[in-house]
Amino acid sequence: MLTLIEGGRVYDPDPRGVQSVLLADGHVGKVGDINRKALESLGAEYQIIDASGCIVVPGLIDPHIHLLGGSGETGFSTQTPEFFISEIVRFGITTVVGTLGVDTTMKTMPGLLAKVKALKEHGLNAFCWSGGYDVPPESILGTVREDIMFIDEVIGAGEVAISDERALEPDTRDLARTATHAHIGGMLARKAGLMHVHVGESKRRLEPLRKVFDEHDVAPCWVYATHIERTEALMDEAIELARRGMPCDIDVVERDLHRWLRHWRKNGGPTDLLTVSSDASMTSPAGVWMQLRDCVLNHGFTLEQVLPLATRNTARILKLREKGELRKGCAGDILLLQKDTLEIVHVFSHGKVVVQDGEVVETEAWLEDSDRHIHLMGTKDEE
DSSP, X not given: OEEEEEEEEEESSSEEEEEXXXXXXXXXXXEEOOOHHHHHHTTOOEEEEEOTTEEEEEOEEEEEEOTTOOOOSSOGGGOXXXXXXXXXXXXXXXXXXXXXXXXXXXXXXXXXXXXXHHHHHTTOEEEEEEOOSSSSOOOSSSSHHHHHHHOTTEEEEEEEEESSXXXXXXXXXXXXXXXXXXXXXXXXXXXXXXXEEEEOSSTXXXXXXXXXXXXXXXXXXXXXXXXXXXOHHHHHHHHHHHTTTOOEEEEOTTSOHHHHHHHHHHTTOOGGGEEEEOOOSSSOTTHHHXXXXXXXXXXXXXXXXXXXXXXXXXXXXXXXXXXXXXXXXXXXXXEEEETTTOOEEEEEETTEEEEETTEEOOOOGGGGGOOOOOOOOOSSOOO
């Protein structure tokens, strides 16, 4: 079925004014003036979505989410459950990149890959990083290079940990070797091939990465560092390396994106090399949409300033070639947002409606044969 979205104000993620969007075969067929009579003359079945009073934007990309949940660090009872499709798409996320973390014992690469494949069966765009905090990273086929080359869903290595008491204190040679394996795998498979790096709270901050770049033949653009918002000193170091070409990511767990985005921009951080992620395990995937929305509604940022952080920037850095933009040929991953409140109205993934009028319509397949009733509500405030 063709879908014609009419009357909405389009951001691709740059503002393009009121335009129509035609979805065909799971992709964007056209953006601009669309003659409905010409569409009818094709004789094909189509539906019309009235987007008047709405903003039409690309679906959000979350590059760092613990899809299997977290293992907790204060006992087995603090483990958190895996994330379900309804919990992800409800908040406008149409592409996820799953990651393991400190625990690669109970949370495994085969388990993560299986979860990613399950989400793909539901129509979500889903990928994963190969490994965890350990160096060399845990892999499925033997090395991260092989995982990247021969497993479609694997786009890079990580999250490798540095400057953290839970890290294995990898030396620069081991980090350089991991980054090189990932880069070569990505080069051969036409993927991002990045080494995704968790930066902890140690005073060493980004010193291990500076040594890798200065002492080995590793380019900064081969590394993608996250959690760079822990302190201003850490972010200043990240800005320095970003100027050398290293993409960086801010997680939104602490709900203060506006502060760090302002610091990044004020101190000359390259705006095209910055992304945001949910780092969801204990917290909800809602964080990405909520924090972008908060920046616009409460802190003076424009939509075109914040949208690329979870759309175009992320897609380009991760080499997700049909994602992150709203133009002909891109995947039909689209959000309709209320113009004044930025509340989510509809979500399309691969041209299929997964959220309609704010309600999730795509649910887990296993529920059809299940009598389970699951309702868990965290006690931490959403705002």
